Amino acid sequence: MNAKLTDRIATICFYLIAFLILSVLAILIGFILYQGLHVIDWTFITQPPGSILTGGGGVAPQLFNSFYLLVLTMLITIPIGLGGGIYMAEYAKPGKWTQMIRLSIEVLSSLPSIVVGLFGLLLFVQLTGWGFSLLSGALALSVFNLPLMVRVVEQAISAVPKEQTEASLALGVTHWQTIMKVILPAALPGIITGFILASGRVFGEAAALLFTAGMTSPVLDFTNWDPSSPTSPLNPLRPASTLAVHIWKINSESIVSDASKIAAGSSALLIIGVLIFNLSARFLGQWFYKKLTSTR
Amino acid sequence: MTAKIEVHDFNLFYGKNQALHDLNFQLNEREVTAFIGPSGCGKSTFLRSINRMNDLIPNVKVRGQIKIDQQNVYDPHQDLVELRKHVGMVFQQPNPFPLSIYDNVVYGPRIHGISKKAELNEIVERTLKQANLWDEVKDRLDAPALGLSGGQQQRLVIARVLAIQPDIILMDEPASALDPISTERLEELIIQLKESYTIVIVTHNMQQAQRISDQTAFFLNGYVVEFAQTQRLFQQPTQQKTAEYIAGQFG
Numbered sequence: 001m002n003a004k005l006t007d008r009i010a011t012i013c014f015y016l017i018a019f020l021i022l023s024v025l026a027i028l029i030g031f032i033l034y035q036g037l038h039v040i041d042w043t044f045i046t047q048p049p050g051s052i053l054t055g056g057g058g059v060a061p062q063l064f065n066s067f068y069l070l071v072l073t074m075l076i077t078i079p080i081g082l083g084g085g086i087y088m089a090e091y092a093k094p095g096k097w098t099q100m101i102r103l104s105i106e107v108l109s110s111l112p113s114i115v116v117g118l119f120g121l122l123l124f125v126q127l128t129g130w131g132f133s134l135l136s137g138a139l140a141l142s143v144f145n146l147p148l149m150v151r152v153v154e155q156a157i158s159a160v161p162k163e164q165t166e167a168s169l170a171l172g173v174t175h176w177q178t179i180m181k182v183i184l185p186a187a188l189p190g191i192i193t194g195f196i197l198a199s200g201r202v203f204g205e206a207a208a209l210l211f212t213a214g215m216t217s218p219v220l221d222f223t224n225w226d227p228s229s230p231t232s233p234l235n236p237l238r239p240a241s242t243l244a245v246h247i248w249k250i251n252s253e254s255i256v257s258d259a260s261k262i263a264a265g266s267s268a269l270l271i272i273g274v275l276i277f278n279l280s281a282r283f284l285g286q287w288f289y290k291k292l293t294s295t296r
Numbered sequence: 297m298t299a300k301i302e303v304h305d306f307n308l309f310y311g312k313n314q315a316l317h318d319l320n321f322q323l324n325e326r327e328v329t330a331f332i333g334p335s336g337c338g339k340s341t342f343l344r345s346i347n348r349m350n351d352l353i354p355n356v357k358v359r360g361q362i363k364i365d366q367q368n369v370y371d372p373h374q375d376l377v378e379l380r381k382h383v384g385m386v387f388q389q390p391n392p393f394p395l396s397i398y399d400n401v402v403y404g405p406r407i408h409g410i411s412k413k414a415e416l417n418e419i420v421e422r423t424l425k426q427a428n429l430w431d432e433v434k435d436r437l438d439a440p441a442l443g444l445s446g447g448q449q450q451r452l453v454i455a456r457v458l459a460i461q462p463d464i465i466l467m468d469e470p471a472s473a474l475d476p477i478s479t480e481r482l483e484e485l486i487i488q489l490k491e492s493y494t495i496v497i498v499t500h501n502m503q504q505a506q507r508i509s510d511q512t513a514f515f516l517n518g519y520v521v522e523f524a525q526t527q528r529l530f531q532q533p534t535q536q537k538t539a540e541y542i543a544g545q546f547g
Contacts, residue, residue, distance in 0.1 A: 093354060163391035167453070170349060171404040171460055172381035181407065182393060 029271060036268025039261050045269070048220070055258040059266050061217045064233055065134070065240040066203055066273070069213060072138035072236060073202050077145050078195065084146070085153020085191075090179060109147030113208040116144045121211035132239040137213025144208050145198055152194025156187040193285035200277035204270055206244035214239035215249050243270050300325040300464065300494040301346065306360035308338075308345060310353070314518060315341050319360070321513060321523045328486060328495045330505035330526065333515035334547035339498045342515070343466050346496065347383040348376060364464065381408070384457030386467040390449035392441035392456070397433050400441045400452055404460040419459050427455035428485050447478025451485065465489065467497040471504065483508050502542060506530055514538045 043058050050057030092098040120140030130136050160183050168178040184191075217240050220233045227234040241249065243266055250256070250263045299322040308316040316338050323329045331339035341350065348369060350356045361368045369379055381404075392400045401423055402416045410416060420437065424430040429451040433444070441452055450470055457465060467486070471479040486495060486508050499505050505512050506526060513523040514537075522529060522538040533539040541547050 161391075163387060163389055164393060166349065166352075166387065167391045167393065167456075168403075169352070170347060170380055170385040170387075171407075171456070172377045172379075173404065173407050174377055177407055181403070186394065 029275075032264075032267050032271050036264040036266070036271075039265030040268060044265055049262070050256075055256045059243060059246060059262070059269065060222075061220050061233070062241055062243045062246040062266070063269065064220075064222075065213075065217060066242040066244070066270075068233065069134055069137055069141070069209075069240065069242055070199055070202050072134060073141040073145060074195070074199065076138060076142040077149050077198075080142075081146060081149025081195075082153055082191075084150035085157060086179060086184075088150060088154040089157035090175070090183070105147045105150055108143070109151070111144070113144055113205060114210075116140055117208040117211045119143070120208065125212055130237055132212065132214030132216075133237045134213055134240045135236040137209045137240065137242075138236075140208045140212040141202050141205060144205070145202055148198050148201070149195070152198065153187070153191055156190030156194065157183055159190060160186040189285045189289040192288055193281045196277050196281035196284065200274045200281075203277060204244050204274050206242070206248050209242060209245050210248070213242065213245070215241050215245055217241050243273075297324040297327065299323065300364065301496075302361075302363040302366075304361040304363070306342075306345070306362060307358065308341060308350070309357045309359075311355045316345070317518045319520055321520060323494065323496060324511065325494050326490060326492070327510040328490050328497060328508050330509035330512045331496070331498045331515055332500075332502060332505050332512060333541070335500075337515040338518040339513075339515040340468055343468055343496060343498050344385075346464070346466055347380050347385055348374075349385065351376070381460050382462050383464045383466060384460060384462035386450070386453055386457060386465065386470045388469045388472055390446055390453055390473065392444070392449050392452050394440070394442055396438045397441050397444070397452060398437040401455050401459050403456060408460065420455075423455040423458040424452075426458050426489070427451045428481065428488075429455060445478070447474050447481060450474060450478070450482060454485065454489075462493070464494045464496070467495065469498050469500060472500060479504075502530070514541060516541070 045058055045063060046060050047058035048061050049059065088098075088101070092101065117140055120136055120143070124130065124136035124139045125132060128136070164182050164186060165178060168182045169175070173181070218231060218238055221231045222233055224232040225234060226232050227236065229235060230238060232238075247263050247266045247270065250259050250266070254262075256262065301323040303319050303321050303323075306316060306319040307314065319342065331343065333339050344350045345358065346362055346364075346369070350358075358370060361370060363369070364379075364382070368374070393403060395403070398420055401420045402410075405416060405419055410419070421430065421434075424433065429448060432448060433439070433452075441449065444452060450473075454465075471482050474482060483504065486497065489495060497505075497509065509526045511524065512526045512529045514521045514529065514533075514535075516537055522533060522535045524534075529538065530542055533542060
């Protein structure tokens with residue numbers, strides 16, 4: 001076979017693979033939206049689920065739980081992730097110790113989320129005595145999310161040109177001041193993009209939550225903003241089923257008459273949420289980059 | 297001429313590789329000293345030893361002394377922040393921060409504790425005038441520094457260095473990324489700055505060394521082969537290798 005023909009065949013193959021990936025995604029999202037979009041209306045996103053007998057209602061508590069859990073998780077992971085990433089990129093010296101940390105991060109990130117969930121059940125649910133709670137769920141998700149955060153921050157910092165760092169150090173500026181004034185601002189767009197992408201992952205996670213945040217929500221009173229009250233949506237020690245967990249539960253064990261409809265609607269809602277996270281990550285990242293580098 | 301920087305038996309190692317061998321010479325105050333030599337001969341490495349930028353590289357070890365105003369910069373008590381405030385550095389690639397022109401100049405002074413607007417304004421005007429950039433940018437100090445041309449960026453970086461009031465300025469091939477006209481303006485600037493500052497410049501360009509420097513050191517494979525008055529070194533080199541290098545036989 002001659003080289004030109006091989007080249008042409010290879011090119012066609014790569015185009016086909018690219019097309020295959022695109023169409024899998026398009027079919028998947030198209031199917032879910034087609035099934036679910038017509039279920040979503042104002043009632044669906046603002047009302048709690050109806051009773052088992054009547055069916056109907058919505059997924060308001062689950063939707064709220066998903067966002068609230070995300071906020072709690074991020075409150076825990078952002079400071080630790082930033083600190084870990086800065087350490088890995090700026091302070092860790094090559095050697096056995098750093099290698100071990102890197103290996104640990106990799107192992108942690110490859111743990112199946114159901115295993116993280118079981119670990120959370122032992123540690124954050126039983127040992128602490130909190131029972132199924134938002135806080136236990138947030139801690140389990142943090143375990144699952146931290147390696148990604150550390151890596152995102154480390155990569156964003158390593159991508160800052162060395163010349164910038166040197167320029168600052170050569171002006172008699174300390175390492176810490178250089179990190180705060182030069183490195184972090186320059187790395188911020190990458191860090192924010194990474195955080196939002198991680199948020200999308202947390203938003204859609206179910207397995208790690210089954211045994212930590214639980215599969216039920218108490219009846220919530222959305223006018224009660226006292227975090228210590230058991231019916232308050234803000235109480236971090238109450239059990240909470242998120243949208244993703246709700247989908248799993250409805251599909252596997254619910255006897256509500258319109259279960260499939262609710263599942264379809266919830267799935268569409270979840271997909272829309274994750275898509276928004278992904279798109280806003282791109283948009284915000286670029287916006288911040290332009291803002292901070294003052295490129296025009 | 298008083299000696300500003302004295303180098304005594306200075307050796308530098310990257311792990312087990314010795315990059316600089318027994319350097320001994322003096323750099324005079326308010327003069328320009330040029331370091332010439334082929335790539336990888338150690339001239340930039342030595343330049344970065346003066347303000348201890350090599351400390352950033354793991355496994356670098358040094359032996360011997362570099363004294364600035366009789367003070368050994370490798371003394372264990374040496375404060376790196378103080379050292380680098382006295383020894384400014386200009387790099388090969390213009391490296392302004394992605395900030396406005398104004399904020400680039402006041403970056404150092406602000407961190408070192410100057411916050412009065414009037415004082416900062418005065419620093420910006422004075423240093424940009426010193427760097428021959430004021431007339432080109434005075435109407436757009438809030439414009440992004442990255443929008444300037446390469447030559448302007450390099451002069452801005454020099455203004456940024458002048459703003460921390462050093463007495464020594466190290467320049468690592470500052471003109472190698474610039475066009476001929478920008479290079480000429482930069483050389484004029486260096487000759488002006490010599491009146492108040494001690495300047496050490498690494499250059500690949502031998503004509504440049506002859507145009508701007510008072511003394512020249514020829515580096516080869518980590519040794520200083522010849523160190524002399526610039527005119528003398530180029531017109532009557534005493535070493536065979538120097539003669540071959542300036543005649544363009546290698547490098």
